[in-house]
Amino acid sequence: MKTSDNDLSIKEKIAYGCGDLSSNLLWGLTSTYLMYYYTDIYRLPVASVAWILLIARVFDALCDPLIGIFMDRKGGLIVPRLLTYLSIPFGVAGFLCFLPLPLPGNGKVIWAGATYILFGAVYSCINTPYGAMATMISQTSKGRIDLNSFRMIGCQVGKFCVAFLTIPAVEWLGGEETLSQRQFGFVAFVFLLCCAGSILWFVVVKTCILRFPPQAATYSFRYIMKSLIKNRNWHLCNALVFVQFICLSAFSGFIFYYAKCNLGRSESVASLTLTIGVLSGLLGAMLCPFFTKRLGLFRTGLALSVLQGIAYILIFLSKSSLVEFAGSLIVLTFAQGVLSPLYYVLLAKAVDYSHADDHVDLAGISYALNTLVTKIAGGITGFILSLFLSFGHYDANQSSPTGDVALWVLAGFVWLPLACVAIQFILFLLYSSTDDGPRIKSAAGSSDIRAYK
Structure with a gap:
């Protein structure tokens, strides 16, 4: 086993990014299309969809900490085994989420809720150890920024595949004339994604060192939680992740409704604008090291938070203009792409603080709870967005939605995330003002303070 991470190869960085590529082929599909699938394809009541998305997070509140504690108790070498054992169940659970069983009464709601909860549990058990891998592969700030940049590139590639292929593939595989054809198209397409997603996890295990x-941790659970609770940076990092994932969830969850209700466009146009946004986010993730090298971690966060806010205002001002909306969307997703890797670097930094102060390795529980934060943010956002649709009396069969629906969709797509961006800016100010320097090594082996400032 190598003892130095100064020779991280491009091959290993790409392989690490394959993990988030797999996650976003399936989890990204649920984030973007699951609400649309429930309301327009599986034809569940909007109110039921809201509760499914929220209740699933209650189960995650139990699952995520348990997998984190399990990892810490077993030690870092359990990670490759977890990824290997769970790769196929991950694909199976994702497939079941989009399997439209023709059940009577409330059977469809129960089936949808059960399969979504199952998929969320498997996702936690595979994505938490994957997220913690970066701290085990590299101990340098440069290495971790590079790894997480490739991770976000994989994330954006997965989102691109979902955005660009889903609607055309569903129509090609099943057809678009009847509801049953669209349901079959979804099942066939999701099956292909699940196969690809399971295979990609084996690439991660085989290549990453x-x-x-x-x-293995021998500390009591009480001692571990005490160390986390007093870790101010960990709290700030989770708060940043929470508000950012509300923005991401509002964008992916409402883009189709915004195109239909506010722009008066078809699903194909929504898919195209989503694809353009994903490509812009991919460019942003690739340029993250460039910005952090010149501006530093926190100034990059502050600048891109402001850019996000400007983009949301431009989206509001674009009204029904598709060209102006697309331009504003490019600015928004570029900013989100640059910001995405930063949160994982901040989380790794928070883990190092606990190790330096209390000599406790908390990678497992830290990443598990961080994963829980992202899913709670997504669940709450999905619940709020579903309520907004309910308040506007959204009807999937209505080709020309009423003005009330458009106002509620605007509130979920623009005003809710804009408020979160304002909070995000304040959190970056708090983080940078209270930071006393990281305690991880630079590539040269010395304390790398400037890399984060």
């Missing part, structure tokens, strides 16, 4: 796997 755990150079610094932590030993």
Whole structure:
């Protein structure tokens, strides 16, 4: 086993990014299309969809901490085994989410809720150890920024595949004339994604090298939680992730409704604008190291938060103009793409603080709870957005939605995330003003303070 991470190869960085590529082929599909699938394809009541998205997060509140504690108890070498054992169940659970069983009465609601909860549990058990891998592969700030940049590139590639292929593939595989054809198209397309997603996890396991796997923790749960609770940076990082994922969830969850209700466009146009946005986000993730090298971590966060806010205002001002909307969307998703890798670097930094202060390795529980934060943000956002549709009396069969629906969709797509961007800016100010320098090594082996400032 190698003891230095100064020679991280492009191959290993790409392989690490394959993990988030797999996650976003399936989890990204649920984030973008699951609400639309429930309301327009599986034809569930909007109110039921809201509760499904929220209740699933209650189960995650139990699952995510348990997998984190399990990882810490077993040590870092359990990670490759978890990824191997769960790769196929991950694909199966994702497939069941989009399997439209023709059940009577409330059977469809129960089936949808059960399969979504199952998929969320499997996702937690595979994505939490994957997220913690970066701290085990590299201990340098440069190495971690590079790894998480490739992770976000994989994330954006997965989102691109979902955005660009879903609607055309569903129509090609099943047809678009009847509801049953569209349902079959979804099932066939999701099956292909699930196969690809399961295979990609084996690429991660085969290629990535755990150079610094932590030993099995022997501390009590109370001592571990005490160390986390007093870790101010960990709290700020989770708060930043929470508001950012509300923005991401509002964008992916409402883009089709915004195109239909506010722009008066078809699903194909919504898919095209989503694809353009994903490509812009991919460019942003690729340029993240460029910005952090010149501006530093926190100034990059502050500048891109402001850019996000400007983009949301431009979207509001674009009204029904597709060209102006697309331009504003490019600015928004570029900013989100640059910001995405930063949160994982901040989380790795928070883990290092706990290790330096209390000599406790908390990678497992830290990443597990961070994953829980992202899913709670997505669940709450989905619940709020579903309520907004209900308040506007959204009807999937209505070709020309009423003005009330358009106002509620605007509130969910623009005003809710804009408020979160304002909070995000304040959190970056708090983080940078209270930071006393990281405690991880630079590539040269010395304390790398400037890399974060």
